[in-house]
Amino acid sequence: MADLIIRNGTVVDGTGAPPVAGDVEVTDGVITAVGAVDGTATREIDAEGLLVTPGFVDIHTHFDGQVTWDPVVAPSSLHGVTTIAMGNCGVGFAPAAPDRHAWLISLLEGVEDIPGTALTEGLTWNWESFPEYLDALAAMPHTVDMGAHVPHAALRTYVMGERGADHTEAPSEGEMAQMAQLVREAMAAGAIGFATSRTEIHRTSTGENIGTLTAGDAELLAIAEALRESGTGVVQLISDLYQTPDDAFAQQELDLLERFVRASGRPLSFTMQQAYHSPDRWRFQMDWVDRMVSAGLDVKAQVATRPIGVLLGLQATANPFLFCSSYAEIAPLPLAERVAALREPERKRRILEEHTQVASGLEPGIFRQIMCGFDVIFRLTDPVDYELHTDRSVAAQARSAGVEPISMVYDLLLHGDGEQLLYLPLFNFAHGDFEDLHDMITAPNVLFGLSDAGAHCGAICDASMTTSSLTVWSRDRRDGGRVPIEAIVHGNTQRNARHVGWLDRGVVAPGHVADLNVIDLDALACHPPTIVHDLPAGGRRLMQTASGYRFTVKSGEVTFEDGEHTGALPGGLLRGTNS
Numbered sequence: 001m002a003d004l005i006i007r008n009g010t011v012v013d014g015t016g017a018p019p020v021a022g023d024v025e026v027t028d029g030v031i032t033a034v035g036a037v038d039g040t041a042t043r044e045i046d047a048e049g050l051l052v053t054p055g056f057v058d059i060h061t062h063f064d065g066q067v068t069w070d071p072v073v074a075p076s077s078l079h080g081v082t083t084i085a086m087g088n089c090g091v092g093f094a095p096a097a098p099d100r101h102a103w104l105i106s107l108l109e110g111v112e113d114i115p116g117t118a119l120t121e122g123l124t125w126n127w128e129s130f131p132e133y134l135d136a137l138a139a140m141p142h143t144v145d146m147g148a149h150v151p152h153a154a155l156r157t158y159v160m161g162e163r164g165a166d167h168t169e170a171p172s173e174g175e176m177a178q179m180a181q182l183v184r185e186a187m188a189a190g191a192i193g194f195a196t197s198r199t200e201i202h203r204t205s206t207g208e209n210i211g212t213l214t215a216g217d218a219e220l221l222a223i224a225e226a227l228r229e230s231g232t233g234v235v236q237l238i239s240d241l242y243q244t245p246d247d248a249f250a251q252q253e254l255d256l257l258e259r260f261v262r263a264s265g266r267p268l269s270f271t272m273q274q275a276y277h278s279p280d281r282w283r284f285q286m287d288w289v290d291r292m293v294s295a296g297l298d299v300k301a302q303v304a305t306r307p308i309g310v311l312l313g314l315q316a317t318a319n320p321f322l323f324c325s326s327y328a329e330i331a332p333l334p335l336a337e338r339v340a341a342l343r344e345p346e347r348k349r350r351i352l353e354e355h356t357q358v359a360s361g362l363e364p365g366i367f368r369q370i371m372c373g374f375d376v377i378f379r380l381t382d383p384v385d386y387e388l389h390t391d392r393s394v395a396a397q398a399r400s401a402g403v404e405p406i407s408m409v410y411d412l413l414l415h416g417d418g419e420q421l422l423y424l425p426l427f428n429f430a431h432g433d434f435e436d437l438h439d440m441i442t443a444p445n446v447l448f449g450l451s452d453a454g455a456h457c458g459a460i461c462d463a464s465m466t467t468s469s470l471t472v473w474s475r476d477r478r479d480g481g482r483v484p485i486e487a488i489v490h491g492n493t494q495r496n497a498r499h500v501g502w503l504d505r506g507v508v509a510p511g512h513v514a515d516l517n518v519i520d521l522d523a524l525a526c527h528p529p530t531i532v533h534d535l536p537a538g539g540r541r542l543m544q545t546a547s548g549y550r551f552t553v554k555s556g557e558v559t560f561e562d563g564e565h566t567g568a569l570p571g572g573l574l575r576g577t578n579s
């Protein structure tokens with residue numbers, strides 16, 4: 001008798017093939033039959049009218065700290081994710097010399113906006129080397145399977161000490177050899193690859209550039225050689241390719257990536273985003289990716305299926321009034337007192353006046369956008385409408401209501417006793433609609449990624465991109481073309497898994513790991529993110545729930561039923577790949 005049979009579902013199998021009606025049988029954590037299944041099972045689920053998909057594979061998370069104390073791995077696990085990759089963008093907690101703990105925490109606090117107090121209390125540091133970190137993860141069951149890249153920033157400071165955190169310092173020959181040796185050891189112990197960051201945006205909590213920012217050829221090629229020798233794993237990175245309109249810089253970076261791929265012989269993916277100030281730069285990068293692929297190199301662009309969005313709010317990291325002195329003086333107050341103060345008409349008048357003054361002196365950029373990008377600031381409805389268009393922005397709503405946008409934003413932030421959040425797309429929204437994003441996510445050589453789940457705890461909550469990719473692109477889009485559901489499911493499953501080398505998952509077919517979602521597509525919805533204080537030491541993070549995931553199954557066990565964790569923890573550490 002089988003353990004589980006999901007009957008009468010519409011199977012979207014993850015390969016990109018169109019949906020077909022069928023049953024799915026599971027035994028010992030593995031899919032044993034798909035199609036018309038006879039026989040019986042210990043548990044049967046009626047999936048009449050529901051989709052059956054593989055569990056989702058999120059290759060770009062920053063749960064490196066959280067998974068050491070939290071087995072549930074929300075919010076990702078609430079959005080159909082059954083496998084995650086960590087150590088992305090070159091940041092993580094191993095290897096970690098005993099005297100570098102505080103620095104590593106400041107790195108993750110600065111780069112990824114994860115509260116340092118939560119990390120300080122939550123991390124047990126019962127590891128020093130990367131293999132020991134993997135052992136610590138392996139000792140603890142989770143709802144999802146997880147794999148980790150070797151993070152370059154941690155590796156560099158482990159080997160070079162203080163100098164490793166300074167990007168102007170180059171490692172000696174001996175230090176490069178040691179980094180290469182540690183990468184070989186990490187790969188042998190089960191790392192899924194190597195990750196690094198080359199962006200000015202990534203800074204420690206004290207504002208310093210990341211040590212890997214300008215790591216040169218010699219250092220990177222020594223690491224590439226180690227990857228070649230180990231013959232496994234992927235390379236993931238972020239560079240300022242999208243930041244600068246300077247083609248010469250971008251080309252120089254792309255040339256470096258090409259040398260790295262050729263030297264390592266390993267698949268590489270990098271962050272691709274559309275910035276407001278250089279809306280066509282990603283097309284230039286995409287052309288390069290296509291050329292590399294034509295030349296036989298395994299290069300992919302990681303793209304987000306919706307605009308990476310900063311959430312603005314009184315409890316969030318950012319809101320439009322942060323730089324107004326009449327706001328700053330009450331900013332430290334508890335929320336209820338702050339809301340009461342903000343409701344005084346005189347304070348509102350002063351803050352709006354100061355806002356105009358401060359904003360007029362700001363250069364174009366992220367701060368200006370946060371303060372007055374009203375044509376790209378959106379209300380979060382329930383469910384959240386993730387198909388953005390400037391016609392639905394706060395500015396547009398203020399115009400039709402005949403009020404000033406800033407006044408409307410002020411009042412909106414006081415809704416729900418000050419818990420209201422507003423959504424500001426940072427990337428992939430340069431022309432105020434989704435036309436470019438459609439081209440980006442349907443391009444041939446991309447991976448769906450960049451959720452940054454587990455990070456940016458007070459600013460970004462994109463772990464739900466798996467859910468919104470289905471609702472927006474396959475079901476709801478009204479301003480332009482949709483994307484077939486099989487393509488969206490494929491991007492969230494087999495394509496990501498195959499890139500990493502996890503060939504045992506991401507497909508609903510016999511012999512594959514029984515990671516499955518049973519989804520009521522009509523009911524599928526993202527609810528608005530909220531701020532919760534459930535990290536260690538009462539640390540703050542954004543949380544987001546979904547409706548419509550009737551069942552999530554990990555290795556044959558139901559882990560979530562209608563959004564509730566069943567208590568099952570069948571997930572664990574994935575050592576390396578099975579390619």
Ligand SMILES: [Zn+2]
Pocket residue numbers: 060062088089452
């Ligand atoms: Zn990242």
